[in-house]
Amino acid sequence: MSGLVTVGESLALVYATRTGGFDSLADAAISFGGAESNVAIAAARLGARATWIGRLGDDAFGRRIERAIRGEGVDVVVTRDPEAPTALMIKDRPALGRTRVEYYRAGNAGSRIAPQDVPREVLNEAEIFHFTGIALALSPQSRATVLGAARDAKAAGATVSFDLNHRSKLWTRDQAATAFREAFALADIVFAGDDEAAIAVGDGAPAQLAHRIAASGPSEVVIKLGERGAWALENGHTHAQEAFRVPVADTVGAGDAFVGAYLAERLAGRDLAERMRTAAAAGACACRGDGDWEMMPTRRDIDELVAGGDPVSR
Numbered sequence: 413m414s415g416l417v418t419v420g421e422s423l424a425l426v427y428a429t430r431t432g433g434f435d436s437l438a439d440a441a442i443s444f445g446g447a448e449s450n451v452a453i454a455a456a457r458l459g460a461r462a463t464w465i466g467r468l469g470d471d472a473f474g475r476r477i478e479r480a481i482r483g484e485g486v487d488v489v490v491t492r493d494p495e496a497p498t499a500l501m502i503k504d505r506p507a508l509g510r511t512r513v514e515y516y517r518a519g520n521a522g523s524r525i526a527p528q529d530v531p532r533e534v535l536n537e538a539e540i541f542h543f544t545g546i547a548l549a550l551s552p553q554s555r556a557t558v559l560g561a562a563r564d565a566k567a568a569g570a571t572v573s574f575d576l577n578h579r580s581k582l583w584t585r586d587q588a589a590t591a592f593r594e595a596f597a598l599a600d601i602v603f604a605g606d607d608e609a610a611i612a613v614g615d616g617a618p619a620q621l622a623h624r625i626a627a628s629g630p631s632e633v634v635i636k637l638g639e640r641g642a643w644a645l646e647n648g649h650t651h652a653q654e655a656f657r658v659p660v661a662d663t664v665g666a667g668d669a670f671v672g673a674y675l676a677e678r679l680a681g682r683d684l685a686e687r688m689r690t691a692a693a694a695g696a697c698a699c700r701g702d703g704d705w706e707m708m709p710t711r712r713d714i715d716e717l718v719a720g721g722d723p724v725s726r
Contacts, residue, residue, distance in 0.1 A: 414487070415461030416675055417538035417570070419530055419561050420448030420547040421499060421522025421554070422466055422481070423515070424473035425704060428504035433512065437504075444477045445501055445704030446522075447544045447577050447668050449486070454672025454694060454708040456485045460679050462672075463487040463538075465561075467529050469498035469521040484705075491529040493521035503664070511662060515581065523550040530561045540601075540675055541565035542573040545608075548591045549582035555591065562598055571678075574599040574630075575671050576608040585611050596628035601678075603634045603671050618643035619650070634674065634688075636667060642692060646684050653688040656696035656717055662703070669698035669708050693717050 425443045428434060452462040464481055468474030470492040477498065482488050499517035506512055517523060525547075535541065547558040566572045574595045578588055592612040596602060602625050606618055613624035622633040622645040635643045641655040673694035677687040697709035697717060709717075 414463055414534065414537040414539070415679055416452065416455050416540045416542060417463045417465065417534055417565065418448035418452045418542045419465045419525070419558050420446060420544055421517065421525075421550060422446030422449045422464070422468065422477050423499040423501045423517060423522065424477065425501045425503060427502075427702065431505045431508055433506035434502065434504045435506070442476075443703055443706070444473070444480060445665070447546050447575065448542065449477075449481050450665055450668035450705045450708070451542055451575075451672040451675070452486045453481065453484045453705045454669045454698075455676040455679075457708050457710050458673055458676040458690075458694075458714075459711065460676035461487070463489065463534060465489040465530055465534065467491045467493055467521045467525040469496055470494050471497055473498040473500070474521065489529075489531060489534060491525070493524055496521045496524055499523070511664060513664070515579075517550065523554050525554050525557050527557050527560055530557065532564065535561055535565040535570070536568040538565050538568070538570040539679060540573055541570045542575070542671070542675065543595075544575045544577040545588065545592060545595070546577050546579055546582070548595065549579060549588065559594070559598065566598065566600075571600045572598055573601040573603070573671075573675060575603040575667070576605070576612070577667070578605075578608045578611060588612075593628065596625055596630060599630045601632040601634070602630045603636060603667075603674075605636050605638070605667070609635060619645070634691075636670060638663075642670070642688060644684060644688055649684060651684050651688050653692045656693055658696045658700050658717070660699045661701050663699050665704040665707065666695040666698040668705070670695035672708065673714070689718065690714055
């Protein structure tokens with residue numbers, strides 16, 4: 413079996429290296445991001461076998477992204493789009509403690525992913541198939557492709573994992589709610605922020621949200637609560653996980669670190685409490701530096717955080 417398989421968009425990232433915003437500053441660096449590839453990298457850094465499937469432009473950004481993901485030990489299945497560029501994300505910090513993100517993704521390569529870009533043989537070998545609400549929102553073609561891949565992977569015996577990952581600039585709340593509920597009926601595992609879950613099932617406490625989602629079919633539901641920790645439901649068993657306190661540089665990517673770590677631990681056969689502890693620690697580690705995926709932790713990083721060791725390596 414091929415462990416974790418993810419399908420979705422990866423974007424080029426141009427991000428500010430100083431506080432002040434691109435309105436007046438020009439100091440920037442280049443990287444990339446994307447929820448599904450971030451999750452694959454997070455899982456791979458913790459020892460899981462992971463595969464990312466996507467569509468990139470036949471351009472410098474696309475080549476850079478593919479090379480970087482492969483460099484993280486993730487198996488990559490990429491289709492080059494000769495007619496559409498790699499999508500772009502711009503991230504700056506207008507003020508201390510505030511991050512601003514803009515996306516240029518409509519009609520770009522990732523939104524044009526098609527069924528022929530997703531090899532059936534890879535889906536047939538997946539233990540866990542993971543997708544997000546972003547892939548459902550990008551375009552009707554992306555939505556149909558990813559949902560079809562999830563159905564094929566599930567029919568072949570994979571566990572299906574879904575993270576709502578709501579992006580309000582991509583669709584309306586009503587559109588998102590309909591798509592989320594469709595995904596719930598297909599998924600075995602669902603991850604959602606409490607604000608995201610409320611879009612699909614109404615407002616409520618974490619336990620209420622999890623039980624309402626589980627009523628649609630998933631056997632595992634994890635409600636992510638940021639600095640308040642997380643709350644999980646698995647086949648009637650529950651677990652409340654406190655957050656780890658760390659200095660925060662950038663929270664972008666923390667949710668993907670959480671999900672990737674949880675799925676890596678699930679592949680390793682860990683129980684719910686250990687999955688949640690590792691996931692919370694991974695999310696905290698990801699907050700300690702800049703970048704969407706660069707701060708995804710290794711096993712050693714997590715062990716050191718959990719143990720509360722000396723922050724200075726000697």
